[in-house]
Amino acid sequence: MKALKTLIDECRSGATDYQELVDRVPYARFLGIQVVAQGDELTFVLPKNDNVIGNPTLPALHGGAVAGFMEQAAIIFILLQMGEPRVPKTIDFTIDYLRAGHFRDTYAECRITRQGRRIANVHISAWQKNRQEPITIARAHFLLSEDA
Amino acid sequence: MTDSSPPFTRLDVCNRFLESVRHSVVLGMEVISAEETAVRARLPWRDDLVGNPETGVMHGGAIFAMMDHAGGMSVTCRTFPVFEITPTIDFRVDHLRGPAKGAAVVCEASCYRLTPHVAFVRITSWEEGNEDAPIATGLATYTRLKIDKAGQVVGQ
Numbered sequence: 001m002k003a004l005k006t007l008i009d010e011c012r013s014g015a016t017d018y019q020e021l022v023d024r025v026p027y028a029r030f031l032g033i034q035v036v037a038q039g040d041e042l043t044f045v046l047p048k049n050d051n052v053i054g055n056p057t058l059p060a061l062h063g064g065a066v067a068g069f070m071e072q073a074a075i076i077f078i079l080l081q082m083g084e085p086r087v088p089k090t091i092d093f094t095i096d097y098l099r100a101g102h103f104r105d106t107y108a109e110c111r112i113t114r115q116g117r118r119i120a121n122v123h124i125s126a127w128q129k130n131r132q133e134p135i136t137i138a139r140a141h142f143l144l145s146e147d148a
Numbered sequence: 149m150t151d152s153s154p155p156f157t158r159l160d161v162c163n164r165f166l167e168s169v170r171h172s173v174v175l176g177m178e179v180i181s182a183e184e185t186a187v188r189a190r191l192p193w194r195d196d197l198v199g200n201p202e203t204g205v206m207h208g209g210a211i212f213a214m215m216d217h218a219g220g221m222s223v224t225c226r227t228f229p230v231f232e233i234t235p236t237i238d239f240r241v242d243h244l245r246g247p248a249k250g251a252a253v254v255c256e257a258s259c260y261r262l263t264p265h266v267a268f269v270r271i272t273s274w275e276e277g278n279e280d281a282p283i284a285t286g287l288a289t290y291t292r293l294k295i296d297k298a299g300q301v302v303g304q
Contacts, residue, residue: 004202024201025198025199025201025207026195026196026199027196027197027209029196030197050170051171051174052170052171053170054169054170054171054172054217055169055301056169056170057301061171062169062213062216062217063213063235063236063239064171064172064209064212064215064216064217065213067209068207068208068209068210068212068213071209072199072209075199089243090243091242091243092240092243093208093212093240093241093243094238094239095239095240096238097235097238100235
């Protein structure tokens with residue numbers, strides 16, 4: 001298996017599909033995360049799937065699955081956009097639940113609010129019907145490696 | 149003399165709550181104990197929950213999902229024997245350090261303030277057997293939806 005850094009470099013140069021990087025993380029495969037690139041923009045997808053259901057009567061997505069999806073989206077975003085050679089460590093993750101997550105596909109986009117030498121502050125927004133009506137927004141800090 | 153206590157315990161309700169939530173079941177979450185003031189849950193390490201393929205550390209999202217559900221259960225233990233649907237309003241988790249590869253993660257959730265509409269909850273996680281060195285702390289609020297027949301979710 002090629003080194004993670006090699007895989008990241010290949011993804012950034014266009015030689016390898018981004019999905020190969022996503023699938024390198026077992027938890028991302030467990031959730032079924034997909035990534036769609038349009039130009040430089042990355043949209044992450046959590047396809048609807050029985051395994052991410054929380055409330056069975058509604059049915060609604062598990063808030064924890066949506067949170068995990070958003071955290072992992074931010075990690076992949078940092079690897080691809082910033083060229084981090086290693087998986088950044090999550091320092092903290094704060095999520096606001098704004099609307100019910102229905103049993104349908106969920107999308108997420110990330111934005112780096114501030115990138116310091118050691119710490120990145122990332123905003124993540126997730127939606128289902130349209131991106132103007134997010135179901136959740138989150139803010140997270142990640143510890144970057146020293147040799148970035 | 150009649151016994152007015154319900155024919156089920158807080159642990160019974162939490163276990164039925166767990167069984168009804170598919171994502172928590174597929175994660176492998178287990179409820180260890182359920183008291184009025186605290187709920188303990190456990191998440192065994194599994195290779196498909198790894199977040200960093202280079203270190204084998206469990207993903208923060210999997211730990212978050214357990215802490216979120218355990219937090220909801222801690223509210224259930226306060227409203228017991230009534231079962232309410234309690235969606236999360238917000239949740240912050242601090243990852244103090246990564247759990248060791250292969251270690252099960254245990255968490256304790258405590259609803260320290262219950263108002264008519266909002267529940268305030270604290271959650272702490274550690275590696276099983278290493279309770280004195282937390283790996284993550286969480287702070288969350290949940291809203292109380294008083295839906296008729298909510299108890300059917302847990303078979304009440």
